[in-house]
């Protein structure tokens with residue numbers, strides 16, 4: 001008999017979580033204005049809001065905390081981290097920051113000027129926010145396949161080289177860099193192939209445009225290259241990661257994802273001018289360049305996390321769990337972005353709540369329904385997150401409208417996956433009774449989804 005799959009780690013410490021009644025959840029969600037970001041964490045049974053900073057650190061990472069050097073400048077922690085970045089990403093210069101968006105803020109403060117155009121394969125929300133707040137334009141150049149959630153292609157996060165070339169040709173001299181996001185979070189944690197990374201970078205460089213890799217989930221992307229792309233099966237994750245980064249000019253990183261720390265990020269590059277430019281913005285905003293807003297111990301844990309999460313077994317355990325949840329949804333015929341992404345399942349809300357009009361935010365409505373059903377907190381990645389067009393101030397309804405179930409790393413078991421799938425099935429079974437969604441009562445001008453106040457339509 002073949003032995004079944006099992007996790008490549010065992011559990012050393014646990015945190016109790018609480019169930020609640022539907023009546024309690026009705027009350028709590030109302031108080032939260034139908035925005036799950038406004039719930040208290042203790043009102044949640046299974047928290048799939050994000051996989052960012054929610055992972056369980058390993059015993060080795062916790063040990064590294066004890067070894068943290070809290071010297072203001074030149075701490076041993078920094079050099080340990082710099083070494084890890086050199087070995088795993090191949091970059092000589094690195095600036096730690098408190099998280100990914102801080103890395104964007106520092107780098108973009110140096111590079112982005114008003115009126116610039118910055119193409120990318122579906123910029124992440126904070127990335128887009130940092131571009132638009134500087135009165136520049138982010139243009140999505142993801143392949144069209146990404147919009148068809150039922151299409152099974154191995155690298156749905158890819159850049160459309162045709163779309164990219166059009167943007168580069170029409171905006172010559174006005175494109176400070178291109179953002180290549182791996183995996184492509186916004187379209188469903190979909191990977192980008194090595195071939196596409198190479199072609200994208202060659203094209204950009206032909207036009208004299210540097211490429212910044214938004215690398216939050218670079219290790220998961222490397223796993224997909226190894227398991228899906230011809231020629232990479234026998235390469236290690238670390239070899240693949242090095243090759244990915246060898247094509248780009250710089251990386252911004254949210255270490256809260258693939259470095260499995262609760263807080264941290266960085267900018268890495270081989271470009272000495274960019275490094276000098278970034279320093280000018282890091283020091284006043286994040287802190288001195290060898291700690292960048294982090295404790296020495298956090299920098300240590302980040303170095304250790306980078307090393308262990310670029311090992312195949314760790315990534316296989318993680319992706320296997322995401323794919324297990326996907327297999328349950330297949331069994332219940334619930335439509336999600338196919339194939340399953342690296343860090344999450346993205347349920348296609350438009351195809352579930354077909355009776356809810358787009359103006360009433362189907363994915364936001366589905367997020368509320370899943371919480372009410374079982375205390376599971378997912379996250380809307382759809383029309384609410386898309387914000388308004390900065391010029392017309394109209395809602396942007398041209399993208400996908402998804403409910404994201406992000407799976408924290410090394411936190412939940414496959415039993416939790418079964419609860420999630422069953423709860424979703426219960427909502428799915430009564431989908432035709434759900435005909436109305438939500439209406440906005442108050443919203444912030446930028447990144448509204450965190451604080452938006454909603455009203456339930458009856």
Ligand SMILES: *Cc1c(COP(=O)(O)O)cnc(C)c1O
Pocket residue numbers: 052099100101102124126127181185214216217253254255256257264265
């Ligand atoms: C999370 C994320 C960011 C921002 O990082 P934070 O650590 O949340 O600030 C940027 N880009 C991508 C692709 C991300 O997933």
